[in-house]
Amino acid sequence: MDLRGKKITVHDMCLRDGMHPKRHQISLEQMKSIAQGLDAAGVPLIEVTHGDGLGGSSVNYGFPAHSDEEYLSAVIPLMKNARVSALLLPGIGTVDHLKMAHELGVSTIRVATHCTEADVSEQHINHARHLGMDTVGFLMMAHMNSPEGLAAQGLLMESYGANCIYITDSAGYLLPEDVRARVAVLRAALNPETEIGFHGHHNLSMGVANSIAAIEAGATRIDAACAGLGAGAGNTPMEVLVAVCDRMGIETGVSVFGIQDVAEDLVVPIMDFPIRSDRDALTMGYAGVYGSFLLFAKRAEKKYGVSAREILVEMGRRGMVGGQEDMIEDTALTLLKQRRANA
Amino acid sequence: MSKKIRCALIGPGNIGTDLLYKLMRSEVLEPVWMVGIDPTSEGLKRAEEMGLKVTADGVDGLLAHVEADDIRIAFDATSAYVHAENSRKLNALGVLMIDLTPAAIGPYCVPPVNLKDNLRAGVKNVNMVTCGGQATIPLVAAVSRVQPVKYAEIIATAASKSVGPGTRKNIDEFTRTTAGAVEHVGGAKKGKAIIVINPAEPPLIMRDTVHCLVEDTPDEAAITESIHAMIAEVQKYVPGYQLVNGPVFDGKRVSIFMEVEGLGDYLPKYAGNLDIMTAASARTAEMFAEELLKQTEV
Numbered sequence: 001m002d003l004r005g006k007k008i009t010v011h012d013m014c015l016r017d018g019m020h021p022k023r024h025q026i027s028l029e030q031m032k033s034i035a036q037g038l039d040a041a042g043v044p045l046i047e048v049t050h051g052d053g054l055g056g057s058s059v060n061y062g063f064p065a066h067s068d069e070e071y072l073s074a075v076i077p078l079m080k081n082a083r084v085s086a087l088l089l090p091g092i093g094t095v096d097h098l099k100m101a102h103e104l105g106v107s108t109i110r111v112a113t114h115c116t117e118a119d120v121s122e123q124h125i126n127h128a129r130h131l132g133m134d135t136v137g138f139l140m141m142a143h144m145n146s147p148e149g150l151a152a153q154g155l156l157m158e159s160y161g162a163n164c165i166y167i168t169d170s171a172g173y174l175l176p177e178d179v180r181a182r183v184a185v186l187r188a189a190l191n192p193e194t195e196i197g198f199h200g201h202h203n204l205s206m207g208v209a210n211s212i213a214a215i216e217a218g219a220t221r222i223d224a225a226c227a228g229l230g231a232g233a234g235n236t237p238m239e240v241l242v243a244v245c246d247r248m249g250i251e252t253g254v255s256v257f258g259i260q261d262v263a264e265d266l267v268v269p270i271m272d273f274p275i276r277s278d279r280d281a282l283t284m285g286y287a288g289v290y291g292s293f294l295l296f297a298k299r300a301e302k303k304y305g306v307s308a309r310e311i312l313v314e315m316g317r318r319g320m321v322g323g324q325e326d327m328i329e330d331t332a333l334t335l336l337k338q339r340r341a342n343a
Numbered sequence: 344m345s346k347k348i349r350c351a352l353i354g355p356g357n358i359g360t361d362l363l364y365k366l367m368r369s370e371v372l373e374p375v376w377m378v379g380i381d382p383t384s385e386g387l388k389r390a391e392e393m394g395l396k397v398t399a400d401g402v403d404g405l406l407a408h409v410e411a412d413d414i415r416i417a418f419d420a421t422s423a424y425v426h427a428e429n430s431r432k433l434n435a436l437g438v439l440m441i442d443l444t445p446a447a448i449g450p451y452c453v454p455p456v457n458l459k460d461n462l463r464a465g466v467k468n469v470n471m472v473t474c475g476g477q478a479t480i481p482l483v484a485a486v487s488r489v490q491p492v493k494y495a496e497i498i499a500t501a502a503s504k505s506v507g508p509g510t511r512k513n514i515d516e517f518t519r520t521t522a523g524a525v526e527h528v529g530g531a532k533k534g535k536a537i538i539v540i541n542p543a544e545p546p547l548i549m550r551d552t553v554h555c556l557v558e559d560t561p562d563e564a565a566i567t568e569s570i571h572a573m574i575a576e577v578q579k580y581v582p583g584y585q586l587v588n589g590p591v592f593d594g595k596r597v598s599i600f601m602e603v604e605g606l607g608d609y610l611p612k613y614a615g616n617l618d619i620m621t622a623a624s625a626r627t628a629e630m631f632a633e634e635l636l637k638q639t640e641v
Contacts (some may be wrong), residue, residue: 094518322539
């Protein structure tokens with residue numbers, strides 16, 4: 001398919017999804033320098049919050065080095081062209097958090113629900129739209145719903161006031177054909193002026209290929225993380241996506257070399273470990289498990305001696321969805337009990 | 344047969360109907376009226392078949408009968424939006440309100456923790472917090488009665504099929520009300536509540552996790568004993584309230600992993616979230632009824 005001249009909006013995730021592999025400990029200085037780097041490279045939209053969105057600070061998801069207010073207040077005034085977005089998961093964050101983010105200058109709010117539970121987003125989407133924000137409905141774990149089912153959920157979010165609907169591959173499970181089918185059915189269902197976005201994870205190394213498939217099927221917003229810094233094996237690597245788009249003639253407005261330098265000089269140096277498809281991240285993509293479970297499962301492995309892979313597979317078997325981080329320690333303890341009973 | 348306290352139920356939906364089943368078994372409560380707003384509602388029809396008087400004119404349809412039918416307690420299982428009016432009208436006639444909506448006009452009531460305080464205070468309206476609150480606050484209190492809890496966080500996971508449109512439309516109310524009650528009733532200095540909705544098939548039984556951060560080194564033996572005693576208290580009205588794992592002690596963190604299986608009266612067993620609300624409400628009303636009966640004896 002000839003995509004030359006097609007314009008898309010790329011949206012950087014390394015300061016939000018990247019909070020997962022950083023255990024939410026990115027410093028204010030790191031946030032500021034990376035955000036300025038992304039801005040200078042031409043990235044138009046940058047997400048900044050706790051990895052689990054506004055209000056994510058908790059025992060369950062991890063206490064961050066700084067509050068959402070502190071991160072947003074530090075980053076937003078420094079932006080020359082880029083706008084800043086925030087994620088909000090109803091059930092974790094509330095409309096109060098949304099108002100706070102709006103007052104601090106967040107332009108885009110992304111209201112995220114599991115891909116079958118869009119109706120919990122009504123009050124948040126509604127409120128954001130009334131504030132005049134760029135309002136996005138974010139359907140997570142999109143592999144767990146059919147293209148038609150996702151379209152029905154997307155229509156609900158659109159009816160609440162969302163002007164953009166995302167297919168979110170939280171587990172990094174989808175293959176290009178799956179993405180194409182989901183975006184195409186959603187495109188046919190929504191109003192023509194409603195945008196479609198795709199958020200990929202790189203667990204099966206499909207981030208870039210899936211993003212291109214999404215663009216072919218009609219998506220105009222693509223999430224990616226500079227240097228891939230994100231949960232699991234990371235997000236679609238931004239610098240690779242930008243280079244591929246450039247080769248294909250898809251216009252992102254991002255400098256091919258500029259974004260490489262941000263990745264190499266600013267993002268890679270803050271990584272605590274290489275972001276790659278190790279056996280656990282690969283298992284998540286293979287078994288369809290929520291990306292941010294990774295470090296918690298590794299921690300449980302260390303504490304209880306049950307392999308992270310075994311925990312993740314069991315979580316997938318039991319149909320756990322995003323937000324159920326509490327069930328990782330629970331699953332490890334239950335597996336341990338079963339092992340002792342069988343010994 | 345000993346005398347029973349006569350009650351009305353407002354809201355013939357899933358919760359109201361499940362509550363009706365529980366009240367039919369009560370030794371001290373007699374459900375007399377079911378109040379709805381839709382004459383074609385299944386719930387009203389069912390209540391009528393079970394021998395209740397019914398009205399589809401809302402609380403206004405009940406008011407004229409309160410005195411004649413000696414209605415002393417009313418349960419409101421409608422929505423926060425209409426509860427204030429319902430409560431005002433019925434309180435004026437001397438009826439005690441048990442509020443199952445998130446309106447929270449009256450004090451929060453979590454039976455094994457503060458029901459007796461509410462009884463003594465002679466309140467006219469008690470609020471049953473939320474399903475997640477009923478499932479977790481007893482355990483926060485079980486830790487905080489042993490030693491100070493700096494922060495408590497609860498994660499309630501309910502099956503998608505058990506979460507109704509009211510909760511979905513206003514999910515913030517769940518997180519706010521529950522967090523507030525984790526502090527005020529559970530005794531934590533700071534509270535946080537998280538709700539997760541899971542669509543797995545077959546539906547998962549309600550799960551609840553409680554994380555407490557205590558101020559000093561946790562007294563593991565005393566906390567463990569207190570938790571087990573509290574679970575036994577809740578099991579008196581929710582037999583399917585089970586400890587799955589824990590308490591886990593990790594530094595100053597105390598974590599408890601629960602499962603709540605319902606009785607399966609009207610709602611399916613996996614909907615422990617709804618069962619614990621109706622069971623706690625029935626239990627609360629029974630305690631008030633026993634007080635009222637004592638007063639009439641003297």
